[in-house]
Amino acid sequence: MELPLYLKIVEDIVKDIKSGTLQPGDALPSENALCDAFRASRMTVRKGLAILANEGYIKSIPGKGNFVTTPNIEKYTLFYNEMTNLINSVDKTQLLGVDIIQPTDNLLKSLNITGNKKVIVIKRLFFTDGDPVAYDLKYLVYHKGMPIVEKEIKHETFPGMVSKFASLFTIKKELTISAQLPSAEVKKLLSLHSTVPMLVVEQKFFNAENKPIGIGTTSFRGDYCQLFASSSFSDFS
């Protein structure tokens, strides 16, 4: 063991929490007590506690103490990329069209814009092993100088497109996942003969002022796409 002292503190307390010695709601020993117990300075103890708080193990209440939390059992981390989330990644894309349109009323509402703005529409098909497996439709609020070069659009993911004209650090993203039956259009584009359910993922992007800057809808053949998410409690090895 040549772990830094603050990590030893973290490990020790995590062990107590995982074993049940410390239960949710229980108070940890006071910081001064921990200083004595681990023969550490208060800053070192607090560094360890900060990590525990960050990992979601404890919560500090000023004037009272540090308390073991009830873990958030509903939280998962999901990695989504419309090009690689298929069971096999997308190996070919087909650009069906790029247009600049006058937004419809529905779009105006979804994008929360006024009528004098224009919208870029991008329609694509994704292929794996020669089969069309997803239909991808994106709407981006048009600003002058935005790249609408086919080459640049064809293989880009949605965040990739958006990053061309906005800082990724300021963008907020939302996903909506649902199961739907394909529309007649999608059915035709994906050459679906029998009834295949679609996994539909809608991406919505917002700028720093919380205004929508784009909406993307990707309809995956249900038999070609699965999304994975996992709880991420960090480990200390």
Add this chain to the structure above:
Amino acid sequence: MELPLYLKIVEDIVKDIKSGTLQPGDALPSENALCDAFRASRMTVRKGLAILANEGYIKSIPGKGNFVTTPNIEKYTLFYNEMTNLINSVDKTQLLGVDIIQPTDNLLKSLNITGNKKVIVIKRLFFTDGDPVAYDLKYLVYHKGMPIVEKEIKHETFPGMVSKFASLFTIKKELTISAQLPSAEVKKLLSLHSTVPMLVVEQKFFNAENKPIGIGTTSFRGDYCQLFASSSFSDFS
């Protein structure tokens, strides 16, 4: 402004990153330089930098410096609870059956157990507004003393069941989301006449030794369920 100094440092640097003054890959001023710039001690500067690193803005490389990172644009946070993720929450549940069975080969494989263990099977229906909207099937590796009382099982979520005999802090969870057509059985149980796609969420739980302790599959009527996920870059207000 009466923010603590370390948060002012965080805000200042975040502002520079969001505005593009600091680009991904750029090096921040050295910690000593930041001490001078903010008239702060090194521990205070480092506290700010630790937050920035935690939020995913920067990465420290010993001996070299602190560098602005390329944000992970594919990461989302998903909150999932099989009872509340419906467009309207579950307002009634029906327990179809609780059994202790000899696992089938498929189950043995999925749960990674040997044949001498038994498995609890729980089958439920979820209702909203009187309509059956989801079929819920769970397999839990049986251990002596596990609660299989109907009352306790009927309204519990999967994490709720598991927490009865395992510390939530040690559990790893995985979700798999897919779109499927209902089986004949599900179709009958949910009284589905026309073709309705199902949003199927599989939950898999692992104990501290990474061994599966349970699998749950919830099949939601596609027209009654949507999953939401969002990017969570924290704000400093």
Add this chain to the structure above:
DNA sequence: CAGTGGTCTAGACCACGTG
């Protein structure tokens, strides 16, 4: 070698909560 970040200390003062 000088400069960088990583760990750690022994103090200090403050605001908060409880008696």
Add this chain to the structure above:
DNA sequence: ACGTGGTCTAGACCACTGA
């Protein structure tokens, strides 16, 4: 008044990187 956590300082020594 006292103990709690929250902020902050001015040092120290170490390991790593690059010229």
